[in-house]
């Protein structure tokens with residue numbers, strides 16, 4: 001079984017989540033890699049059994065060129081994603097019909113009611129469905145403490161455990177995270 005986690009990240013938080021998800025998948029026996037969206041292939045091979053796609057929330061949705069510029073203006077170091085984002089990738093990618101897909105996003109620590117509104121991950125889910133993917137589970141959200149992070153305590157571990165869960169759903173062998 002092979003999984004690909006494609007992520008967009010400005011300050012490194014989403015990248016950290018993507019890597020933790022991939023590590024959880026690997027721990028549970030799925031060959032997985034986390035790929036920054038600017039270097040991700042737009043045509044995924046038929047050997048890919050699961051596609052996970054994540055982006056930060058920017059202005060209640062996936063990043064756009066102008067929100068990336070805003071992020072760049074706030075950043076002390078170069079942004080992780082400097083080319084296209086998930087929005088653009090979804091606009092040009094092709095998937096094997098029916099490929100299991102999952103979305104996630106990173107977002108600020110809002111009250112539950114706001115989090116329940118869903119944002120970027122809902123758009124990613126729609127984009128993946130439009131490409132012919134089949135949603136494996138509802139999207140997950142990971143919280144950051146401030147605009148530039150860091151991740152809230154326990155979120156990297158939760159991402160790892162989610163990777164283990166996804167692997168279990170894929171292989172039919174529910175695993176237990178050792179994170």
Ligand SMILES: Cc1cc2nc3c(=O)[nH]c(=O)nc-3n(C[C@H](O)[C@H](O)[C@H](O)COP(=O)(O)O)c2cc1C
Pocket residue numbers: 008009010011012013014015055056057058059060061067068070071106107108109110144146147148149
């Ligand atoms: C321009 C901009 C707009 C943002 N808008 C939102 C928002 O609408 N909702 C939210 O929860 N977080 C918002 N954030 C916070 C980001 O979600 C947070 O910076 C991101 O998840 C951190 O991940 P990263 O380090 O991988 O970029 C925004 C951040 C930036 C830079």
